[in-house]
Structure formats: C-alpha cells, structure tokens
Amino acid sequence: MKADLKEHIQKIIPLTDEEFAFVNSHFSTKKFKKHQFLIQEGDPVKYSYFVISGLLKLVYTDSSAKQHIVSFAMEDWWESDFYAFYTQTNATMSLECLEDTEVLCCTLDDYKKLCSGLQKMERFFLEKATFGFLGSQRRIISWLTSNSKERYEHLLQQYPSLFQRVPKSLIASYLGVSRETLSRLSS
C-alpha cells in the first residue's frame, strides 16, 4: 500500500530505500467507509491526506446551507482543508467519502519534520504546491472563458472516469451549475 506513495514521490524525485523509510515513518494509514467524514466543518484539521484508493469530495457549505464541491480527490491525490491545516484553525469545509477509501495521514508536525529532515521532500511538496496552484488557475481561466457546456465537456474529456463514479448532481455542483441545467447540457 505504502508502495503507492513511494512511486508517487519517485515521479518527481528519486529516493533511496533509506530515505523512503524516513518518509514512511511520518505517515499513518486509515480506512473509511462511504459516507464517512475525514474532516467536518468547524473541527480542527489534524491531517493532510494522500489518497491510496477510493474517492473523496471536498465540500464548502454556504450561508444558505447549499453545498458546493470545491474538488474531488481520487487515487494519488493529496487533499485536506489546507488553509485550516496549515494555519491550525478550524475547518471551513468538509471532506467526505464517496466510496470506501484508504488514505495516508500526515500531521502538520510531521509535514514540517519531513521538509526540514529531507530537502528532497521540501522540493517534492514545492512541486506539488506549484502545480496545485497552476491547476486552480486553469480552473479560474476556464470559468472566465467558457460557458457551462464547454466546462462540462472539458471536464468529461479530462476525467472521464469521474462520470462513472459520482452522481451528476455532484458534477453539476463542481461545475457551478444546477443539476437540471447539467442534465439538459448533456442531452
């Protein structure tokens, strides 16, 4: 299972077995069932998660109790309420399983030790953060330049598997349109 993490890191930076043992010691494994919460809005955020298997949704609930999908997290993705995690404040979002899910967990303390103890890991996280930023920027550009139908088709093309795994109402919420509109777009 933890072999997944090693491979994931190696895509960016090669690690010796010894180095990986060090990395490994900063993670713990947890399993969750569908519908379980890894993070609940209002609670402290203890971990940053690396998804080994399964699927999660990161949800922001607005003042009128409407839920918005901020992101999905599938195999090989990192997810958390990162703002709350880094600043050690309470969660403003929730993280919930859409399928049975297995994750590796890393506390902020372990994250910092990992970065200080092994410069390669700081490099690794820098690369992750950079491309995370670029991904968000692309999503913003897609908002600015495309209509709902184009955004829908772009997502379909980028993550076809997602459409097999989650109800369309959640896809709609991620795209920022109503489920009725999404239904009409796809027909």
Place this chain on the structure above:
Amino acid sequence: MKADLKEHIQKIIPLTDEEFAFVNSHFSTKKFKKHQFLIQEGDPVKYSYFVISGLLKLVYTDSSAKQHIVSFAMEDWWESDFYAFYTQTNATMSLECLEDTEVLCCTLDDYKKLCSGLQKMERFFLEKATFGFLGSQRRIISWLTSNSKERYEHLLQQYPSLFQRVPKSLIASYLGVSRETLSRLSS
C-alpha cells in the same frame, strides 16, 4: 530597491546579510513603462517577476480574441505565466503594465540555484506557492457561492486601492462580468 525583496522574504524567513547577498545575486532589475509587455503570448517566458512598484495585468486571450484578466500584480507580488515559466514552454498569457513598473527578474535557472543553494529559499517559495494555491481556491469558492454583486463587493473590500488604479472595465473582466453589468452593480 532590492531592500523591498529582503523585507518581503523576512516576513516568512529571517536571512543573514550574507544569505541575502546570495539571494540578491540571482535577480536583475528592470523598468517598464505603462502599456509595455513583460510577457507576450506565444513567446518564451524567460523570467518570474517580483513587483517592486507599479501594477501589472496578467491576461488570457480566448479563441474569439476576448481578453480576460487572470490576475493583477501589484507591489510585493510575484507574477509570470508560471506554467510556461516552469515548463519552459511558450506563453499562453500576456503580462502588461498598467502603470510604470519596476520589477526584479529571476530566470528558471537562477530559481533552481536559489532553491538548491539555500534551503531557506526553497521553504520561502513553498510557502508562497502554498498560499498562492489557497488564494486561487478561495477565488473558485467565491465563484461557486456568490453572485456578481457579492464578488464585486468582496473585491472592493479586499483591494480598495485597485479601484483607484485601474479602469472598471478591467475589474469587470477580472470578476467575469461585462463592464455594463459591473456599472449597474455599482450604482
């Protein structure tokens, strides 16, 4: 002028004079006049920029030649077409002066040397990338949860000075509404 950079870095990580001299040696200074381009769509992106004074717009031009403001960059901000910069590909966006602007320039090569040569700088850039990501995520959430008027008011409250410095048509483009709609919102 370069004192600005030192102060900016020190907000995150203290540097000795010697360390700062090392950092400094990886930047060059450039000045641009209003309407000049730092990056032109289609050209290679040689630098990542730190804004000392002035104001820039990062613009994405869509297939129907319509311009969209991806971001503004003011004093103390880092800006570039980061995807093109990191991957050394050609720019898909342009970066243009809205005012006379002075910047510090860093090549990808120097960026890498900075990170390898001084772990503090890798830490610094990791923090910048992380909070850059979080900023973009907040902007996405604001898209998902708010209407145009709310997004307008939120921006006004967050960056009141921007409204003194740029025409409202550009604010509209940043918010993703037409300039006519923005005009009606603000009245």
Place this chain on the structure above:
DNA sequence: AATAATAAGTGATGTATATCACATCAGGAA
C-alpha cells in the same frame, strides 16, 4: 418482495446577465 431513498430527465416560468446601441465626459495629441 415491498418500501423508501436517491438519481435523472423535462416542462414552465422567472431572473440575472450579455449584448447592442447610444450618449456623455475627461485627458492626451495635433
């Protein structure tokens, strides 16, 4: 198997926003 809950499609209607057209005003260049 029976019942309930969730997912998905679709019509009718209202609303926010884009688009087009035009008027006004300010600042810079000849």
Place this chain on the structure above:
DNA sequence: TTCCTGATGTGATATACATCACTTATTATT
C-alpha cells in the same frame, strides 16, 4: 483650440441559467 480615444453610464432586447414542479428509473433498506 480642436480632434480623437478611452472610460463610464444607461436603455432595449436576447439568452443562458436557476428554480419549482412533476415524472420515471434505479438502488438501498427492511
């Protein structure tokens, strides 16, 4: 000055999308 360009406001109209209401199909629960 006079001319031009860019910025801003505002009416009229078109359009994309949300919302509400209802139906049908699928999946989960007892």
